[in-house]
Amino acid sequence: MNVRARFSAVFLLFLAFGCTSKLRAAQASSPASPSAQQAVSQGTNHETPPASREITAYTLPPALYTKSHNLEKLELSLFIIAPLYGLVVLLLVLRWKLGTKYRVLAERFSSHLILQCVVFAPLLLLTIDLMSLPVDIFEHGEARRYNLSVQGWASWAWDWTKSELLYFLLAIFIIAILYAVIRRSPRRSWLYFWLALVPIGIFLVFLQPLAVDPLFHKFEPLFAKDPNLVASLETMVQRAGENIPPQRMFWMNASEKVTELNAYVTGIGLSKRIVVWDTTIAKMTTPEIVAVVGHEMGHYVLHHVPKGMALAAVFSFVLFYIGYWIVRWAVNRWGAACAIRDVGDLASLPILAIVIGALIFLVTPVTNAISRHFEHQADQYALEVTHGLTPHSAQVAAQTFQVLGEVDLEYPDPGRFDVIMTYDHPPIRDRVRFCLTYNPWANGGTGEFVH
Ligand SMILES: [Zn+2]
Numbered sequence: 001m002n003v004r005a006r007f008s009a010v011f012l013l014f015l016a017f018g019c020t021s022k023l024r025a026a027q028a029s030s031p032a033s034p035s036a037q038q039a040v041s042q043g044t045n046h047e048t049p050p051a052s053r054e055i056t057a058y059t060l061p062p063a064l065y066t067k068s069h070n071l072e073k074l075e076l077s078l079f080i081i082a083p084l085y086g087l088v089v090l091l092l093v094l095r096w097k098l099g100t101k102y103r104v105l106a107e108r109f110s111s112h113l114i115l116q117c118v119v120f121a122p123l124l125l126l127t128i129d130l131m132s133l134p135v136d137i138f139e140h141g142e143a144r145r146y147n148l149s150v151q152g153w154a155s156w157a158w159d160w161t162k163s164e165l166l167y168f169l170l171a172i173f174i175i176a177i178l179y180a181v182i183r184r185s186p187r188r189s190w191l192y193f194w195l196a197l198v199p200i201g202i203f204l205v206f207l208q209p210l211a212v213d214p215l216f217h218k219f220e221p222l223f224a225k226d227p228n229l230v231a232s233l234e235t236m237v238q239r240a241g242e243n244i245p246p247q248r249m250f251w252m253n254a255s256e257k258v259t260e261l262n263a264y265v266t267g268i269g270l271s272k273r274i275v276v277w278d279t280t281i282a283k284m285t286t287p288e289i290v291a292v293v294g295h296e297m298g299h300y301v302l303h304h305v306p307k308g309m310a311l312a313a314v315f316s317f318v319l320f321y322i323g324y325w326i327v328r329w330a331v332n333r334w335g336a337a338c339a340i341r342d343v344g345d346l347a348s349l350p351i352l353a354i355v356i357g358a359l360i361f362l363v364t365p366v367t368n369a370i371s372r373h374f375e376h377q378a379d380q381y382a383l384e385v386t387h388g389l390t391p392h393s394a395q396v397a398a399q400t401f402q403v404l405g406e407v408d409l410e411y412p413d414p415g416r417f418d419v420i421m422t423y424d425h426p427p428i429r430d431r432v433r434f435c436l437t438y439n440p441w442a443n444g445g446t447g448e449f450v451h
Contacts, residue, residue, distance in 0.1 A: 055398040058405055058412050058432040065412065071146055072411035072418065079422050082135050083361050089131045090350045090357075098127055099347035100339040106346065113183075117176040120346050122168040128350075129164060136160065146409060151257040162215055174200070175349065183344040190324035198313050202268065205309060209267040209275075218253040222276060225251040232286055233293050240385045240450050242301055249293075250275045255282065260408045263292050265299040268309070274300060283407060287390045288400045291382055298381025302449065304374045311370060319359045326355045364421065371424040377449075379431055383438055384447030397435040401428050 060068055093099060102123040106116035140156055143149035151159075174197075181192040213219065223230040223246045230246050237244050254262065254277035261280040267273050274296045281289060299305070330351050331343050340347045379397075386393040404410070405428040414427050425431075440447055 055395060055402050055432065056436070058402060058410075058429045060406065060412055064406060064409065067146070068405075068409040068411040069413075071409050072414060074142060076418055076422060078135075078139065082139075083357065085135050086132060086357065087354060089128055090354050092131070093124070093128060093350045094334075094338045097339045097347075099124060099350050100345075102127075103345065103347045113180055114172070114176045116346065117172045117179075121171045121175050124349060125168060125171055126164065128353075129167075148260055148409065149258050150255075155257070159216055166212065166215070170204075175346070178352075179344060179346060186343065189343075190320040194313075194317055194320050197316065201312070202309060205266075205305065206268050206271050209271045209273055213266070217257070219250045219275070220253075221247060222249040222251045223247075225278075226281065229281065229286060229289060232290055236290055236294060236385055236389060237297070239389050240297065240301065242297065244274070244297065244300060248273045251281070252277050254279050261404050263296050265296050265305060268305055272300070272305070279407075284400065284403060287386075287393075287396045288403065290390060291386055291393070291397045291400045294382030294385045295378045297385060298378030298449070299374065302374075302377055302381065304378070308370075308374070315363065315367070319356065319363070323352070323355050323359055326359075327352050330355065368420065368422070368424050372426050375425045376434070379426070379434060380438065380447075381449045383435060384440075384450035387441065387447065387450075394435050394438070398432045401432045401435065404428065 059065075102120050103116075105123070106120040109119045110116055140149065140151070140153075144151075177196050178189075178193055181196070182189040185192060209219075222233075230249065233249065234246065250273055252275050254260075259279060261277060261283060263274065263276040263280055265272075265274050274293060276289070276293060276296075280292060284292065327348070328343055331340060331348050334340075334351070335342065335345075335348065338347070338351075340351070342348070383394060383397055386397065390396050405412070410428045412427075412429050414423065414429075419427060426434075
């Protein structure tokens, strides 16, 4: 379970594009990779030469292939079932008039909207999340069964609690703003809410690495953990003619919770940073880690976080407008049956959540396609920045994906539908093929991003 996934539907758009650009190819909900013992036993063995086997395509041995195929089917099923389950929960909340009951309590508590939200938002969201808990528990259970997660249930429950508290805090303000604009200016509410949300979204992306992520994982400057690695990375940064100060590179203690490999770019402005998971450092050689960080550097240098946020702002503008009309229609049609007074009634929130949630689900193929484009650009950047720096750089990059795929159980043969609906990164098969065929230098040419 991931705190990012919990920040209400409205923020999903920002978060889908904004916060992190993971190296990994699957959904955020299913953590990590095979045996933790393996991670431990291999230790920080950077100087190991690249795997002796020459990579010509991404393949898995039969046992892992079957396992990865089962995981792929599970993830695809969850992609459909989890939102449907969420829809049923919201419909039950409406049928049982829980929103209305909580609004009555909130109005008894205070006549001020913000204070009403202090009562209403946590009650409603906790109800919804407790009803949704079986899905979260099932997902974490499966992640443990596949050895992707090593996080115990107590630690998992504590993370769940912390993310709920953060979520309530944020939701109180967001819901208060939403209903304040609906009540003051019903017709333009979608626009004013959007105007309020854009700066809040930007602020949250700024805040995430400073205030949110440290609640769930330990971070340390990478140069304190691994000065030799940082020296290798600095060579690459100079080769690219870029300026990424070492204090913007962080080590993250992922291994206490997951076994998967990852690195990502997050934050904006002063909080902008590259984060490398300790699992990645443990399982890869130095040239391979340099290739991984080259990819993240691509996101950093090509400004994918702010570009993603700008796209999210455009998407949410359109979705809010469409959502506004659908919500109005739905409240007029069913509001009375659910004891909802009008759109400005706090009790209408479940209807709003259904509409925005459904719209976001429908645009998933588009947001995934954009994300895959950014990821492909970052892959290309990594190949260009390591070319001439790392011996056999294309082969090293291909080996990086092989290791990543084996550890994270990436299925080698995803179908078109799977990719369109659930892949925010290109399939590893395609990434390996690109590594082995991309060669702008063949006839004296140069890279597109790094000359
Ligand atoms: Zn990436």
